[in-house]
Amino acid sequence: MSDVMVFAENNGNKIHPVSYELLGKGKELADKLGGELTAALLSGTSLPAGELIERGADRVYRGTAERLAEPIESSYREVLVQVIEEANPEVILIGATNFGRSLAPRVAMALDTSLTADCTGLDIDEEKNFVQIRPAFSGNILAHIKSRTSPQLATVRYRVFPEAGIEEGKEGEVIDVELSLGGEDTKQVEVLEERRGKKVNLEDAEVVVAAGRGLKKEEDFELIEDLASFFDGKVGASRPLVDDGWIGRAHQVGYSGRRVKPRIYIACGISGQSQHLAGMKDSDMIIAINSDPSAPIFDYADYGLVGDLYEVVPELTRQLKGE
Amino acid sequence: MPEPTYIVLIKQVPDMDEVEFDYEEGRVDRSSAPLEPNPFDLNALEEAVKYKEELGGEVLAISMGPKQAESTLKDAIARGADEGILLHGREFAGSDTWATSLALAHAIETAGSCDIIFAGEKTVDGDTGQVGPEVAEYLDIPHVAFVSDVTKRGEKEIQVESETWGATYLKSMNLPGLITVTKDVNEPRLPSFKDKQRARKAEITTWGIDDISIDPDNLGVTGSPTRVANMEVPPPEERESLILREDPGNSVNQLLEKLDLGREN
């Protein structure tokens, strides 16, 4: 009862990279607890377990069931509970993706145990307590949480911990679990369609160029796109532009949108309200372009250009292209 | 057929733009800010009211919290809810999401049959998004989280778009079931002056632990599986910024010299 289990989220083709980050942190926790690191690899079609082992897992519990090919929480809840009961871990780490944040509470309630959401820090203290650190109050405070039930579940934010490195040829055990997925309740939700077309993975972008209310017309997104395309980056937006339907909601950066952590974030005509900052303030480098020198965004930027975005953005694109 | 019942879970929270954080003491001064309904829960309420407008039925708003939360329930009535129920009592104070979900689920069972439960994506203070799915699990009903659009409102089934696995999925869910909604799902209506007047006079039902037959050992600080060991209020991370205010050509030139951005590509 001192093992750490990582839920290896996947969409049937690819393991979500947050799982590799969890393996890195999970190993450290397992060592401190004197236990082993395990992973639960549950999917619609069988996925190779090797990389989970090479990235630190001592044991992989692997199970497939057709219904797991779709993101339906009740199916996953049923089989994850089964695997947890078989492996008996003390700590269970789940990525704080939308899927993880929707699945974990069902598992915690099913097991009548503790769950801490969206952690950004994890440790084991001297008394071997699992300490979970998480932002609350819209990211304004950090709460240190301890649990008094077992097992202890936590969802963990993507891109906070580094990915575990690969140790080629590392050995580990793969346990193929016979899943029983019979519950009627797993059929209560059905996927009718996957709208892949809308997919914009802002979270994975290396460069994000975002526009705010400083943009005057929908067509002017072209300026933003031109700059983004120089970096092969993605276009983001503050909420008002999304509300006006100028750009899809998948592009919204902020507290109620995406949380991004790119190498470079360029904010164009964005004032820097706390709800926007919540989604981008951890970017490696922030460049702000705003005509108002007192705009709060400048306090959170590494470089601030005071000026009209209609002049500055095209000029930046032009000079970058070496024109 | 009885009329359908829609339940909205709504929490009263401090206005995040006004609340003060004490960096030295590591405290949140909750009294510093006016209280308001959790913004995401207004989207949940709006969705319930839309359902009622299309298919008839009753909207019941349930909140667990201090006495002042009555005003949030009155606000919900002004915005289209038919009734408000407040779970209140010292036994509830200090509950974590597990205990909160248990209490809300007991209240839902006490209220009688219900077709759809609407919750917000998360609260701006607790910030977990756990309560909705935990309530659904306890009640043994299906749920869909992060709903960004409701595309079909039926009596036995609801169709929604949900953001998950890095894409948008169109899903149908059998009822009874629960959804948690994002801010994108709708634009909550503003109550009219008349609606506010009417709501001010509305009676809010208050339930304590005996009304929902819940064991107090499962509530509050003692009943919660997690506890806050301590709290930090890190000061906002401002950056040392280099501000360039010359004409665009020069500013951009200086920026690029500092950055070497061009050469990386």
Ligand SMILES: Cc1cc2nc3c(=O)[nH]c(=O)nc-3n(C[C@H](O)[C@H](O)[C@H](O)COP(=O)(O)OP(=O)(O)OC[C@H]3O[C@@H](n4cnc5c(N)ncnc54)[C@H](O)[C@@H]3O)c2cc1C
């Ligand atoms: C619960 C909740 C959740 C929220 N979630 C989000 C979220 O996820 N994301 C989000 O972005 N917001 C969110 N908001 C809204 C947020 O509070 C702000 O309203 C929003 O971020 C403001 O967007 P903005 O900076 O584009 O607009 P504004 O605040 O209007 O700022 C526009 C800026 O553009 C500048 N400007 C104008 N013209 C020019 C020009 N020609 N050149 C250069 N600069 C110019 C102005 O000086 C100004 O600073 C949320 C709010 C709530 C209550």
Ligand SMILES: Nc1ncnc2c1ncn2[C@@H]1O[C@H](COP(=O)(O)O)[C@@H](O)[C@H]1O
């Ligand atoms: N005390 C409460 N009373 C009523 N509803 C709540 C309460 N706490 C949470 N909720 C509901 O659960 C959702 C998620 O809350 P949370 O898990 O605190 O982020 C909220 O948007 C509400 O719909």
